[in-house]
Amino acid sequence: MLTLGIETSCDETAAAIVEDGVSVRSSVVASQHELHAEYGGVVPEIASRAHVERIVPIVRLALDGAGVSLGDLGSIGVGHRPGLIGPLLVGVSAAKSLAWTLGIPLIGVDHVHAHLYAGLLGGDRPAFPALGLVVSGGHSSIYRMDSPTVLARLGATIDDAVGEAFDKAATVLGLEHPGGPNLERLAQGGDPKSHELPISRLGKDSLDFSFSGLKTAMLYAVRGRPDSSGHFPRTHEDHSEQARRDLASSFQHACISAITLKLARAADANPDCRTLLTGGGVTANTPLRDALRAFAEERGLDLRLPEMRFCVDNGAMIAGLAHERLCAGIEDDLTLAPVPTTAC
Numbered sequence: 001m002l003t004l005g006i007e008t009s010c011d012e013t014a015a016a017i018v019e020d021g022v023s024v025r026s027s028v029v030a031s032q033h034e035l036h037a038e039y040g041g042v043v044p045e046i047a048s049r050a051h052v053e054r055i056v057p058i059v060r061l062a063l064d065g066a067g068v069s070l071g072d073l074g075s076i077g078v079g080h081r082p083g084l085i086g087p088l089l090v091g092v093s094a095a096k097s098l099a100w101t102l103g104i105p106l107i108g109v110d111h112v113h114a115h116l117y118a119g120l121l122g123g124d125r126p127a128f129p130a131l132g133l134v135v136s137g138g139h140s141s142i143y144r145m146d147s148p149t150v151l152a153r154l155g156a157t158i159d160d161a162v163g164e165a166f167d168k169a170a171t172v173l174g175l176e177h178p179g180g181p182n183l184e185r186l187a188q189g190g191d192p193k194s195h196e197l198p199i200s201r202l203g204k205d206s207l208d209f210s211f212s213g214l215k216t217a218m219l220y221a222v223r224g225r226p227d228s229s230g231h232f233p234r235t236h237e238d239h240s241e242q243a244r245r246d247l248a249s250s251f252q253h254a255c256i257s258a259i260t261l262k263l264a265r266a267a268d269a270n271p272d273c274r275t276l277l278t279g280g281g282v283t284a285n286t287p288l289r290d291a292l293r294a295f296a297e298e299r300g301l302d303l304r305l306p307e308m309r310f311c312v313d314n315g316a317m318i319a320g321l322a323h324e325r326l327c328a329g330i331e332d333d334l335t336l337a338p339v340p341t342t343a344c
Helices: 033-039 044-066 085-102 111-120 162-172 179-187 212-223 241-269 286-299 315-327
Strands: 002-007 012-019 023-031 075-081 106-110 130-135 140-145 151-156 275-279 302-304
Touching: 002 044, 002 085, 002 315, 012 044, 012 315, 023 044, 023 315, 033 044, 044 085, 075 085, 075 111, 075 315, 085 106, 106 111, 106 315, 111 130, 111 140, 111 275, 111 315, 130 241, 140 241, 151 241, 162 179, 162 212, 162 241, 179 241, 179 286, 212 241, 241 286, 275 286, 286 302
Parallel strands: 002 075, 075 106, 130 275, 275 302
Antiparallel strands: 002 012, 012 023, 130 140, 140 151
């Protein structure tokens, strides 16, 4: 079966054709970085208008790349939650229109859950139950997964997602959007132990994340503590290039340490899990990938890291999980609605 996956939850317009849930025939992603760069972050209205302009051409490119036509499709999956409501409306409307026109199943997919499926694309099926880790610009969550479609969230961020923390730290250091990749590049050659930044624990058993305190500590390390009028004594320009590298490296180290700390707790609490599925834009971070490999090897876990192209938001992960849901007997109708938040 060929499944068309459509993803428009934030600022990537993406479509992909996936065969039988694992074989990626095509995957097309149109980023909007150039549209949001001057604002230092995603502007929802601009993102929505860009999705409207790009959704049809992107779907056509995915079909052409796979060498198929609309009539060859067996189902359509669409990321309908969570995300920005305007962008979600564009993708869901397109998917519903195509499914109705073609008379084929429509499957709504949770965008966060789909990130956990990204590491399964193009590979064999791992053993379940598994632990799942999603780290992205909007989410930092740990799951127990009894299958790709049956999962329970064990912990999540109580404030900022790790990807957002990366972006804010990059801004403090004077780096351009997108902040995360630029901070990683700046951190190369830096000393990760030059600054002792806080690693949130939230109690000895908590599996939740918190990065707001780390962001504040990073702000003070770069700019100093503000006076009574809110004025900071310095800016990033007052630091040498090496000092900025050290700060970036220390911040990155603290984020990775927080992630592996909570993963270790989750693994201890779920000793029957022998697989670790990961996903989300932050899994493209090379030091994090290295840390996850070391963690999995130490714990004897089968680690599934997504290919770099599937770390970012993409249609292939949507199509793959949609196929799994359809095989499990889960299907939606034309009342499927976009939901900006997620409950699990």
